[in-house]
Amino acid sequence: MQKALKNIDKYGYYVQESCFSESYCEKLKKILIEAPLDSVVQNKDKDFHGSNTTIIPNILPLNEAFINLAMNEKFINLASEYFKPGQFPSEKDPFQLSLMHARKVSKGAPAQELHIDSRLCGAKPPLLLHIFIYLDDCLCEGSGATQIVPGSHEYNRYSNQGDYLNTRELRVPKGSVVYLNSNLYHGSSAKKTDDDRWIITLAYSRWWIRQPAAIPYFTGWPRELSIEEKRLFGFFNYAEGNNNLRPGKSRGPLPKLVPENIDY
Numbered sequence: 001m002q003k004a005l006k007n008i009d010k011y012g013y014y015v016q017e018s019c020f021s022e023s024y025c026e027k028l029k030k031i032l033i034e035a036p037l038d039s040v041v042q043n044k045d046k047d048f049h050g051s052n053t054t055i056i057p058n059i060l061p062l063n064e065a066f067i068n069l070a071m072n073e074k075f076i077n078l079a080s081e082y083f084k085p086g087q088f089p090s091e092k093d094p095f096q097l098s099l100m101h102a103r104k105v106s107k108g109a110p111a112q113e114l115h116i117d118s119r120l121c122g123a124k125p126p127l128l129l130h131i132f133i134y135l136d137d138c139l140c141e142g143s144g145a146t147q148i149v150p151g152s153h154e155y156n157r158y159s160n161q162g163d164y165l166n167t168r169e170l171r172v173p174k175g176s177v178v179y180l181n182s183n184l185y186h187g188s189s190a191k192k193t194d195d196d197r198w199i200i201t202l203a204y205s206r207w208w209i210r211q212p213a214a215i216p217y218f219t220g221w222p223r224e225l226s227i228e229e230k231r232l233f234g235f236f237n238y239a240e241g242n243n244n245l246r247p248g249k250s251r252g253p254l255p256k257l258v259p260e261n262i263d264y
């Protein structure tokens, strides 16, 4: 883990090859392929994601496999260390799951423009940690690998055309995991090969950053969530039960979802 943290700090990313088995990747991919159509977005030419790409924006409530993945011990341990700088000493839950989605690029998908996911360039200490899980091999030119600009997480500016000269493609086998400081310039490269390339993206953020979609308000969870899961998913970052907020100063209750008398 120290090596991963050091690399994320220095270069803005870390690649861990073949972390998950082939059968696990296939199992997750099957769930995504069979996802209800109303949870899937097909993208158009002019979208940020570009043509021949598919997004499933909120996969967390689709299947308990994704709940378990968000709770992955390695991810949580790494995030715990990653967010320590800048953390208020008495904070109990310094980070939360920010989002979890899936993205498929198919033959003909153009390169995605370089961008940052943290919204605030050069933010230090960092605000978010992004994790890409590759469900398909991405090993050759044209396979739609993620491209990154090493070291760009430190830049106090947004990306421009000149940055494309300094990109590096992350060609990795199925089951690999890529950790990104979310300030890092990145985007997928053009997809020219016949096979589809799926990745799962999950991000953890400091607890006080708005989740792009309010996870505690999702409905139709595939199973009851444990208190630990609810803590990670931000259920207590909106309401009375949040020990990080001063008593009486909560930002609006979430009465149906927060169990009473919680003591954690």
Ligand SMILES: O=C(O)CCC(=O)C(=O)O
Pocket: 103, 112, 117, 144, 145, 146, 147, 186, 187, 188, 189, 199
């Ligand atoms: O698909 C990829 O490799 C990167 C996706 C990405 O950066 C995004 O959708 O924001």
